[in-house]
Amino acid sequence: MSYKAVSGCFSRSVVIAKPQKILRNGSCVCNYSKSVQDAKPFKSIPGLSSLPYIGILHHFLPVIGQYGPNGNLFNIIGDLHKQFGPIVRLNGVFGRADTVMLFDPVDIDQVYRSQESNPLRPGFETLEYYREHVRKDKFEGFQGLATSHGAQWRDLRTKVNPAFLKIKLVQLYTPPLDEIVQDFVDRLKRLKEDETYLRDNLDVEVEKWALECLGLVGLGARLGCLNDKLTPEVQQLIDCAKYIIQKTFQLDFLPKTWRYIATPTFKKLMKVYEKQWELSEMYIKQATKRINEREHDIPDGEKSIIEKLLAIDERVAIVMANEMLMAGIDTVSFTLVGVLYNLASNPEKQETLRQELRSDDNQKRYLKACLKETLRIRSVLPSNLRRTDKDHVVRGYHIPPGVDVVVPSEYLSNLEEFYPQPNKFIPERWLADKTDPLFYGNAQPMVRQYLNSSDLKPVAVRDLNYYCAVLRPTCTGTVLMALANTVCLALVRNSRIETVEPLSAVLAL
DSSP states (O other), rough: OOOOOOOOGGGGGOOOOOOBBBOOOOBOOOOOOOTTTTBBOOOGGOOOOOOOOBBTTGGSSSTTTTSSSTTTTHHHHHHHHHHSSEEEOOOOTTTTOOOOEEEHHHHHHHHTTTTTSSSSOOOOHHHHHHIIIHHHHHHOOOOOTOOOOHHHHHHHHHHHHHHOOHHHHHHHHHHHHHHHHHHHHHHHHHHHSSSTTTHHHHHHHHHHHHHHHIIIIISSOOOOSSSSSOOHHHHHHHHHHHHHHHIIIIIIIIIOGGGGGGOOHHHHHHHHHHHHHHHHHHHHHHHHHHHOSSSSSGGGGGHHHHHHHHHHOOOHHHHHHHHHHHHHHHHHHHHHHHHHHHHHHHHHHHHHHHHHSSOOSSOOOHHHHHHHHHHSSSSSSSSEEEEEEEESETEEEEOOOOEEEEEEEHHHHHOOOTTSSSSSSGGGGGGGOOSHHHTTTGSHHHHHHHTOTTTOOOSSOOOOTTTSSOOOTTTTTTTHHHHHHHHGGGGGGEEEEEEEEEEEEEEEE
């Protein structure tokens, strides 16, 4: 039975869900209270016990904590679900807001759809701090897509979308991206002469390929990332991206002591943000110079992304390039390495894909299915986050404004009740007939919604407009980042991918 969520407007802009009696997995939903006045208080939502001053931190301490400081996030989420059910409360501490984790797609639909066009998306708060306080003189209140919220995010998204979503851009970037792929394969062939290098450093080489693609798309030029010797600027870009990915989780998503004390890690991160901004600005100025030196204008449909962004606003162009380089290296390479590993671990699937790539089939449906299945099993971000801006009543509990609502999308996509045999790599589930038990359409709509688009292109920069595990096809940058992945995966046509040890794969070129 399909789910349905109904939003309603009540006093104080309360949003509730119309309860469904029987869910697809057979569980029941009771007729919960529909008003804040009758709802159970927020503090009565089940969750981890909390202590004065330290909140829930004692659960994550060494020795005495049930999870410890290095607990596996996926396993912790699963344990919370089993212990407390479809809604879990985690009290905030040290600058973190109170958090509610939702596991029922009906509840997720209710909360997230209430902000669909103007989402409040807490997350990159250190970057937001850098732009608002450290370099206030440079940004003057301007935020990019990663750090803007609500109407500001919507307005910026409206401005930049036309630069990314023109179908002609796919044709424009295919030849140069294909050239990058050929250079990447040639480099791997050379490096394979060292028997151990690729086994230990395949991820490093994929990161270089990702940055080369991002440089072409976001900066309008090749950066030389696939050369044997990197320029200092390219190496700095890679180092900055790695440090930001490592430290933003620690500083943005764990208790925020930096809100009270500027820790050494926080101070260094501010310097890294500054260095990456300087590099982005340098490359944008080089691109501007190249464009201005061109002898004649070209038709609008043949202009590159950087030209279109510069036409909007130079600051917009720099911020967009900055964010692509900041988040794109890790996410593009993550997707590609994930697909390569799954294909290496499942040689029969790899052979099916190879036959499709060697055929005249231009739709490449099996390739798309491999990408979707990879991101179902292991998404770039394991969860998504919204901060409530109005009262909600969820399962009879009152959720006030200012609460972070977390959707564990990766965990949900690996539940048997939504995807049969969830731990297996089965691209065929995205191609199966409706009568097949594996058919993806049997999953609850809010779990499969954006994995289900026939036009879906798994991409580099995660758009936080929705909680889904994969970007929908209208997201900024989706088409071109997908193209980079798709073109590169074409190397499977003439190469064999093999696993050599757990979590690593090499190309038998």
